[in-house]
Amino acid sequence: MSEAERVHAAQGLFAETAQGPRLLGSKCRTCSTPYFPRSESCHNPDCSQSDLEDAAFGPHGKLWSCAIQNYPPPPPVVYDEPFAPYAVGLVDMPEGLRVLGRILTDDPQAVEVGGEVELVIEPLATSGESAQQLVSWQFKPR
Amino acid sequence: MREVAVLGLGMHPWGKFPEKPLNNICRVAVEAALSDADLQWRDVQAVAAASSRFSGGKGWGLNGNDVVEDMGSTGVPVYNLSAGCAAGGNAFNIGCMLVASGCHDVVMVVGGEKMPKGFIQTSGLEDESDPEYLRQRCIGLPGPGFWALLTRRRMAEYGTTEEDLARIAVKAHEVGTHNENARFRQLFSIEDVLKSNMVSYPLRLYEICPVSDGAAAVILCSAEIARKKTTSPVTVAASAVATARFDDGIPRALACPIGSGSAHHSEAAIAVGRALETAAVGPKDIDLVELQDNTVYYELAFPEEWGLCEPGESESLMRAGETLPTGRLPINPSGGFLCFGEATTAQGLFQICEVGWQLRGAAAQRQVPNAKLGLAQSLGLGGNAAAAVLKR
Numbered sequence: 001m002s003e004a005e006r007v008h009a010a011q012g013l014f015a016e017t018a019q020g021p022r023l024l025g026s027k028c029r030t031c032s033t034p035y036f037p038r039s040e041s042c043h044n045p046d047c048s049q050s051d052l053e054d055a056a057f058g059p060h061g062k063l064w065s066c067a068i069q070n071y072p073p074p075p076p077v078v079y080d081e082p083f084a085p086y087a088v089g090l091v092d093m094p095e096g097l098r099v100l101g102r103i104l105t106d107d108p109q110a111v112e113v114g115g116e117v118e119l120v121i122e123p124l125a126t127s128g129e130s131a132q133q134l135v136s137w138q139f140k141p142r
Numbered sequence: 143m144r145e146v147a148v149l150g151l152g153m154h155p156w157g158k159f160p161e162k163p164l165n166n167i168c169r170v171a172v173e174a175a176l177s178d179a180d181l182q183w184r185d186v187q188a189v190a191a192a193s194s195r196f197s198g199g200k201g202w203g204l205n206g207n208d209v210v211e212d213m214g215s216t217g218v219p220v221y222n223l224s225a226g227c228a229a230g231g232n233a234f235n236i237g238c239m240l241v242a243s244g245c246h247d248v249v250m251v252v253g254g255e256k257m258p259k260g261f262i263q264t265s266g267l268e269d270e271s272d273p274e275y276l277r278q279r280c281i282g283l284p285g286p287g288f289w290a291l292l293t294r295r296r297m298a299e300y301g302t303t304e305e306d307l308a309r310i311a312v313k314a315h316e317v318g319t320h321n322e323n324a325r326f327r328q329l330f331s332i333e334d335v336l337k338s339n340m341v342s343y344p345l346r347l348y349e350i351c352p353v354s355d356g357a358a359a360v361i362l363c364s365a366e367i368a369r370k371k372t373t374s375p376v377t378v379a380a381s382a383v384a385t386a387r388f389d390d391g392i393p394r395a396l397a398c399p400i401g402s403g404s405a406h407h408s409e410a411a412i413a414v415g416r417a418l419e420t421a422a423v424g425p426k427d428i429d430l431v432e433l434q435d436n437t438v439y440y441e442l443a444f445p446e447e448w449g450l451c452e453p454g455e456s457e458s459l460m461r462a463g464e465t466l467p468t469g470r471l472p473i474n475p476s477g478g479f480l481c482f483g484e485a486t487t488a489q490g491l492f493q494i495c496e497v498g499w500q501l502r503g504a505a506a507q508r509q510v511p512n513a514k515l516g517l518a519q520s521l522g523l524g525g526n527a528a529a530a531v532l533k534r
Contacts, residue, residue: 009279009280010270010276010279010280011270013276013280025397033399034397034399035397036396036397037276037396037397043388044388044389044399045388064295064405065291065292065294065295065298066291066294067287067290067291067293067294067342067343067344067345068290068340068342068343069282069283069284069287069342070339070340070341070342070343071339071341071342073278073282073284074260074284075278076268076275076278076279077278077279077282077284078279078282079282085343086282088281088282088283088287088291089291090291090295090393092400096399096400097397097398097399097400098391098393098397098398098399098400098401098405099393099396099397100277100281100283100393100396100397101281102281102282102283108343109343113294113295113297113298114298124282136279136280136281137280
């Protein structure tokens with residue numbers, strides 16, 4: 001089988017950069033608040049001057065929490081057939097961002113709160129004959 | 143501002159009624175509230191209604207207009223309030239202000255809902271500009287998964303066990319079994335709950351509220367009118383609404399700033415705090431609370447976040463039976479969302495009905511003894527929350 005084409009699940013949210021996988025967001029030059037996805041303006045009510053610049057976040061993070069998606073969710077969620085429970089997490093990144101993401105692991109039960117993770121850009125499903133693979137940001141336990 | 147009395151309370155039982163139009167469900171609640179208040183439809187001077195995304199309202203959230211047309215178009219002003227699942231609480235707040243300000247002497251607040259099947263899909267848009275769509279498309283994290291993340295964090299912080307979570311569902315049904323308006327009145331053992339399907343670890347099916355159909359209505363009036371009808375009316379000590387604070391550490395879309403303190407639903411804490419402050423009472427003065435338990439997690443987290451008990455104390459209170467109607471901190475004596483299911487925009491008013499009945503001493507086998515002060519709290523999409531303190 002020829003290699004499937006990797007299609008981003010959404011445009012402009014993440015990228016493989018020369019330094020590795022990154023989330024694409026913004027940061028306020030005035031108050032340092034990070035935003036993901038990109039924001040046009042700073043939403044911090046205590047910030048004196050909204051002044052946003054592009055920012056890339058990653059790859060390091062720590063699981064603020066984690067859980068398991070145990071039932072096959074409705075569209076547009078993409079997963080391997082037959083459905084197998086997968087892990088999700090809420091990850092604190094050193095840039096001050098707390099971000100949701102799927103956890104890339106074969107053993108969702110082993111994922112722990114406080115665990116170190118690393119940002120990756122990988123397919124949400126690898127099964128099937130489709131010529132396209134939908135890829136998204138995910139976090140891989142270290 | 144004038145004192146506001148809660149004169150009439152009415153409810154259509156919660157359940158699934160595929161054959162019954164929403165208007166009929168609302169009419170049952172409205173007629174019950176009017177009858178309870180000993181008033182006629184003609185006496186209602188204004189209507190504050192919860193706007194629905196799921197049913198009625200002509201697709202514009204004009205649910206109050208539907209009720210008025212059904213009851214008889216008298217020309218009354220109608221305020222349709224949209225605040226996600228906090229809409230009923232928001233409508234109650236506006237209803238209170240209409241009476242307190244002196245604009246109207248008799249105001250009806252109403253919320254009715256028929257829900258589609260399955261867990262709530264919060265937006266329905268299929269568009270990359272919609273964060274909810276992105277969350278499903280890029281991650282695959284429906285609502286219960288989000289509650290599971292909050293729950294798992296609590297387990298790590300406070301040592302909450304899966305059995306603790308199950309015990310809350312058991313307790314909800316122990317009290318809800320006595321409520322004729324509740325949809326799920328069967329009793330469960332801890333083992334039954336632990337055997338129910340895992341939805342999103344650590345949360346199981348019986349620990350998450352399903353969606354329901356239902357309606358509730360409340361008649362508010364001036365103290366002067368209330369005194370003509372009853373010797374000891376339930377009154378509104380405070381009603382407040384709030385939205386979320388920027389830095390509370392709870393991501394409403396894909397991400398948020400980490401924030402300073404412990405992550406919590408700031409909108410609920412702010413609304414409850416304002417309500418307690420306005421009522422000039424402390425959190426420990428509250429005799430009972432009806433809080434939004436979409437999942438058992440909130441019954442542990444909310445009382446601590448609002449100062450009703452100490453951080454980390456909820457599990458031990460619950461294990462000791464202190465959250466039962468006869469306990470030190472009665473929580474959801476109605477049976478809560480777990481026993482009712484969520485008829486989203488009607489929930490804020492079902493809570494007012496329950497607190498009102500409790501304060502009247504009319505809650506039969508689920509009665510909180512000698513209840514004088516009750517708190518109701520609802521939470522909705524968009525970082526909305528409402529809270530009310532009723533007293534007698």
